[in-house]
Amino acid sequence: MAVVSVSMPDALLERLDQFADDHGYTGRSEVVREASRNLLGEFEDTRLEDRKLMGLVTVLFDYETTNVEEQMMHLRHEHESLVSSNFHTHVGDHFCLELFVLEGSLEEISTFVGKIRATQDVLSVDYSVNPVDGFDPLSHQHG
Template sequence: MTVVSISMPDDLLERLDGFADEHGYTGRSEVVREAARNLLGEFDDVNLEDEELMGIVTVIFDYETTSVEEQMMHLRHEHEDLVASNFHSHVGDHYCVELFVVEGELDDISSFVGKIRATNDTLSVDYSILPISEFTHTLEAAE
């Protein structure tokens, strides 16, 4: 097996080690391998290819890190054909939540989420996607 060296903030490394201990992993490498498999498999769902999708992307960041908000707005404008709407809110004492409603194809949504995840100083990036056809069939059946 190839050995890979990565850099991460001390607090993230502590969380990683704590997670490994709490969940019975043999070490941080096992956690990182599983996380990499999960991340790479997120958009591998063949059932979503060639489907028109809708989704929500949620980003949390510290509001004192002003560059994150600017970067989110840059990405929103860069992907205006994908982002149907977005919402910004303050939560807690220092945090912001940026919520993007997206509509498009899997590759485009994947690229958008990847660019958000690559943004420095984001604390959390989460998303949910569904095929629009799933709701079209439900509406047609109800008629």
């Protein structure tokens, strides 16, 4: 098995180690392997391929990190054929919530979510995906 070096903030590493201890993992490598498999498998649902999909994406970030808001605006414009609607609001004393309503293919939605996840200083990204061509009652929710 290959050994990989990963950089992460100390606080995240502490959470990772605590999670491993709390849930009976042998160590952080096992947690990272499982998380990687889950992340890579999120958009591999063959029932969603070649279908028109609706996606809802919520993004939470600290409003004092003004660069995140600019990056969200850039992504909205970069993917304007995918983004049907976008809503921005303030939550609590220090946070912003960005909601994106998407309509497109699995590949387009996964690319968009990936770009949001890769945005520095985003605190959380949650999304759900559902077919809109003969609506399937199976909801595919991910966080």
